[in-house]
Amino acid sequence: MTQVTMTVNGKAVSGDVEGRTLLSEFLREGLRLTGTHVGCDTSQCGACVVHVNGTAIKSCTALAADLEGAEVVTIEGMANPDGSLSTIQQAFQDHHGLQCGFCTPGMVMSAAALLKENPKPTEHEIREYLEGNICRCTGYHNIVKAIMAASGQDVSAIAAE
Amino acid sequence: MPKDHGIGARSKRREDTRFLTGKGVYTDDMAMQGQVYAVMVRSTVAHGKIVSIDTSAAEAMPGVLAVFTGEDFAEVGGNPAGWLIHSRNGEPMREPKRPVLAHGKVRHVGDAYAAVIAETYAQAKDGAEALAAGTVIEELPAVIDMAAAVANADNRVHDEIPDNLCFDWGWIEDNREAVDQAMKSAEHVTTLELVNNRLVPNAMEPRASIGEYNPGTGDYKLTTTSQNPHMTRLLVCAFVLGIPENKLTVVAPDVGGGFGSKIYHYGEEALVLAAAKKLGRPVRWTAERSESFLSDAHGRDHVTKIEIGCTKEGEMLALRATTMANVGAYLSNFATVTPTYLHGTVMAGPYKTPHVYVNLKTVFTNTAPVDAYRGAGRPEATYSIERAIDKMARELGLDPVEVRRKNLLTPDMFPYTTPVGLVYDTGNYQATLEKSLDLADYAGFEARVAQSAANGKLRGIGLSTWVEACGLAPSHLVGQLGSRVGLYDAATVRVNATGTLSVMTGAHSHGQGHETVFAQIVADKLGISEDQVEIVHGDTSKIPFGMGSYGSRSLAVAGNAMNNAVDKIIAKGKKIAAHMLEAAEGDITFENGSFSVAGTDKAKSFGEIAFSAYVPHNYPLEELEPGLEETAFYDPNNFTYPAGAYLCEVEVDPDTGVVEIMNFTCADDFGNVMNPMVVEGQVHGGVVQGIGQAMIEQTTYDQSGQLLSGSYMEYAMPRADDVPMITVDHSCATPCTHNPLGVKGCGEAGAIGSPPAVVNAVIDALQRGGYTHVTHVDMPVTPSRVWAAMNG
Structure with missing residues (x-):
């Protein structure tokens, strides 16, 4: 297990992850941010797209352990600050x-x-x-x-x- | 002026807010206290004898809590087919047991023969690998090709079924001779052999199930990706595990698409329940997409020879179809009705053809089960008819549009009894045809051909005029035909004391927008705001017994049940109002949310009546129960018959065979439309699934039964850059005459009408381009197939 710390939707978060833990798994299982969906196992469907350091990536293509210090934005972070839809x-x-x-x-x-x-x-x-x-x-x-x-x-x- | 609320308004969907903010709750999004993980162990061979399973290594793996094999379920029941079909000779279909886990033999790649339960998903996966390594399966020859399956009696998917034939069905058998005679005496007979390609439904949310068991009460709970939670409960309880129905709650929460594939009960649902009981902990299973490809019910997979007998002027006299339909290794729940009563009964199409006969052989193979996929039988029928009529027109030197004009039923012929057992209640097929031609600028087509030619491209246009039977339905009829269930639906309308409403429906939304559209209907009828109405679905502990959503039935059946329940509310409200207003019940009218005494200004609002029902201080208690809650079950007396005309225009690159869809136009008749925005969305989605079938989607097994198209790397899903904008219209409406809302189903239309329009357009382009030897190309019309046909 490796400890990883990153910023997700503006909040500092950390967790223990295995080397094989994908970012999508870390978001869904570790942080319970289940808005990021997993629709395939070959990085084709795009249901898991998030922004990492300002770039859109499929979160099933990144290992959580590699993202120390990263800025991540998920669907849960996309509404306006007052909660209304962007x-x-x-x-x-x-x-x-x-x-x-x-x-x-x-x-x-x-x-x-x-x-x-x-x-x-x-x-x-x-x-x-x-x-x-x-x-x-x-x-x-x-x-x-x-x-x-x-x-x-x-x-x-x-x-x- | 379009309405801004209620029936017919483009009300925005309330469910969108949670889906757009990541707050939807799909099965795999739920975390249960103390949950553990199941991973299925699946066959890697298409056909094999399970010689031995050594579970000890798996059981010794870290975190592994339990291992299940087929042996553990040998004594419980099987997952049955929903319809009993009889062969032409009167024999009942062959119905092999479909166990929770394969026992003795595995019968397709992906057939689950064991499951490993562990503390974490990764541990369960590691345990499953260890279990597979400890299993000896002796591979047997696989039965893949349907013709070979029937011809070779020694090579059997199920030992007790010698020719791999489930049944040999004729529809209608009494028509056979008349059709033969008409074919013999016809001036011209067009013959076409075609393949309706096998597809994988591919709802974007993979299947998932969570089983829970409460040892204190003996209650089970199954949270699962289902289109019809009550049917799943019935199958699990009455057929598979023998749990009393009152001890199992089935919840289908937010479900990420279904398209048929989530109608059925699957073994994983029984597995997680049995495992939850054994371990006393919630057990969850979620399919990986690769498992979905291997184990979800597939769709289509017909091989057909169709013949049309006609006059030289193109008048259709007789139609005969001879089809082999693949059901895969086991009978999925709707596998036997899909190629029969959802296919043979619509083979008259929207035409006057007096004589129609369909023969269908349904065949077991060592492939995944095949069942209903969006349209279910009707796309197969429509494709056969519409391709054949186009070929017929070409052979006779006639315009395909004119041939359809000549043969379409005319509005004065309704209600129309078809030669294959249906009664079409309403329709105006000329109107939708002319509308589609107008919207697609058919008159300007030749100019566009010239323009394409100038760019080195071949342009073609293809038409499909179709009708389908949906809103599955009449119990008395389907019972005669072999259905083992009724096909009504139900709604409970609960008016709360403060005047808001909780409406429980037996339909299930997995993308269709029921929470919005059903609220529009209820609010409109009661003259209240849509915001006051909550739609509850998907939980058997909350909703009345309904049959769920498939076959374009939600609105046509469940929606009308809701309509009728609201009518009961209004009727009771009138009694309460009569008492409060000291008037005769017959003098009370209800309009715009107000009960009033006719001809006076005395009135009570809907809210006042609701309050009085729950606080019955001034209330006719001696005659009327307090409370304001009504349930209606609705069993229609017929299917509904949506119809339409679709036009597709393509360009073919003669150098490469690449086909591009330039525009696609749909003119549909769905009867009365409750929310045009939602209906348009249904058509867009259905059409693109049909374009996918016609152009790129193909499920391929090799001769050893390995699935070659087992992921999105090999199975081509339509993507945004594969398809054009789609023109849709539903203004040519002929309301259904036998349901109160006057509605017809719209969910499957796009997938039914579109594939032949695409292929007809490709053939038209090739013919116009001088490739007159090309009279047919099987779907999907990939560049290699088109190029090979041109240069063959």
Whole structure:
């Protein structure tokens, strides 16, 4: 066991981890931050995306023991300080960008990273960026629309509003 | 002006708040005091005799608490099929026992034959590895290919079933001769052989179950990823473990998608309950995605020959389908109804074809069980019909759109009794067809072909006009056909003393938005705010006995049960109001949340009536019980019949065979729509699952029975950059005539209607591009298949 200390959603946390403990396991089992979901075992589905030191990563691809001192943000840290939904979260609700909710935390984290890099992405750019996040419910239509809306673009012309 | 609340409004989903902030609670998110972990030990061979299992090494591993093998469950029951189907010769289907853990033999890769329980997940996993190392399994030849399975009587999945045939079914057998005659005398017969490719449902949340046992009371609790907790309880109690139903609570909390795969009871659910009792501690199991691929029920997997007899003008006279359907190694709960009554009964499609006959052989193989996956039988039927009618049009030199116009049922023909046993209540197939052509700018298609050609691409357009039967339902009918359960649903509406409502439903939401949409319906009918209505689902200790959500039944069945329970509330409210207002009950009207005496200004609000029911100081106690709570069970007298027309436009790159979907248009008839936003979302998702089937998804076993597509590295899931925006419309509505809300199911439509539209579009592109020898390409239409067809 190794002790690891990091900052998660602005709070200092520490825990004992095995060498094989993934960040996703540490968040879910160690810290009980179960909003980060695990949908596969091959780092393909993207349900576990979090931000580490400002970059979006799949938390199943990182070992917790390697992240001493890291700044981690999970879905639980994405709402506004007053608890209301952030712009991206609100856009997902407004445009029905989620159904069962399982892939949603990863989608929101990826969307936030995208908009940081590219504040006004095109539909094509959004679809390319989300290539690592699988959703089985929505067909992506309303996810793409929500992200365009969150970036301040007019989505009223997109089919089915 | 669109409504801003109630029925028909685009109310935003209340469940989103928790899902968007990481506060949803899915099964694997729960931590139980004293919990321990189960890991299943699964067969690595497709077919084998279990020679010996030495559990001692596993039991000696650190943290290991218990080991279970098939021997531990040899004396308990098996997991049954929900429908008893009879063969054409009258014999009942062959129904081998499906045990909790494989015993004696393993029958597919992933078949669980043991489980290891340990203090931590890692220890359980290490223990499972040790147990596998101590197991001797003698590999036997695997039965994989369906035709070979039936032909080779010596190679058996189940020793007692010589030809691996579950049943040989005809629908409707009395039609067979007339169809044969019509085929013989038809001016033209189109024949098409096709494969409906095997899929893995792939709900994003892997299956998970937690078993608990209270030794003080003898009560069990199962928290599990289920679409229908009451059916799971019934199966566990009455068939598998023999627990009295009143001693088991099944809870399906937030569930991350189902698409059919979580309808069924699986052995892991019984295992965690038995282990919890043995150890006196909560036992949890969560599938890894690789286990999901190996052990979730798969979908589709039909091989079909379809023939259409017609006139030279394209009038369809007879349709015959001969299908082999794979059920895998064991019968999953809906495995026998999916290829039969959910497939054969819709083979008339939306057409006037007078003679239809379906023959279906259902075959055991050494592969994972196959069962209902979004659409369940109806996508298979629709794909066969819609591909064949397109081929027929081409062979006759006719326009596929015109051929459909000629053969579609017309609005004056409803209610319409099909030659395969259904009565379509309403529909306007011309309206949805014309709507789709309009929305897709069909008139401008030729110009787009020229534009694509200028870019070196072949453009094609494909149409699919479909109807399906859903809202599973009428108990009297399904009972005659072989269902071992009823298919009603139930709702309890509890008006609280302060006027808020708790509404318990037998339906289960795993993404469909019931918490929002059901509240819209109740609030609208009672003239109150949606915020006053709480929808409770998924917990057998709280909800009335319902059959859960699958087969596009939530709204059509459970929603109408709720409607009827609310009507009972209003009826009782009128009695209370009559007493309080000193008027005759018949003079009381209820509107906009107010009970009033007709023709006067005397009125009591809904809240006042509710309060009076619970504080009955001025109340007709001699005639009326206090309280305001009503339950309704609703058993419809027919399925509902949503229908639509889908148009897909593709570009094919002639150099590579790569297909790109340029646009996809859906015109659907779902009857009355409760929340258009949610309905559109259902169609988007269904269409993309159908596009996935048509273009990229494929489950492949090799001849030894190894699953080659066992992870997201090999099984291609549709991703955001694989699909376009989708145009959807549901304005051509013909309300259902036999349910109070006038609704039809919408959950499966997209997955049913879309695959043939995609393939028809690809064939159209190739034909227009001069590749006239290509009349069919099997799904998925991958670049290699398309290129090979073009250059073959």
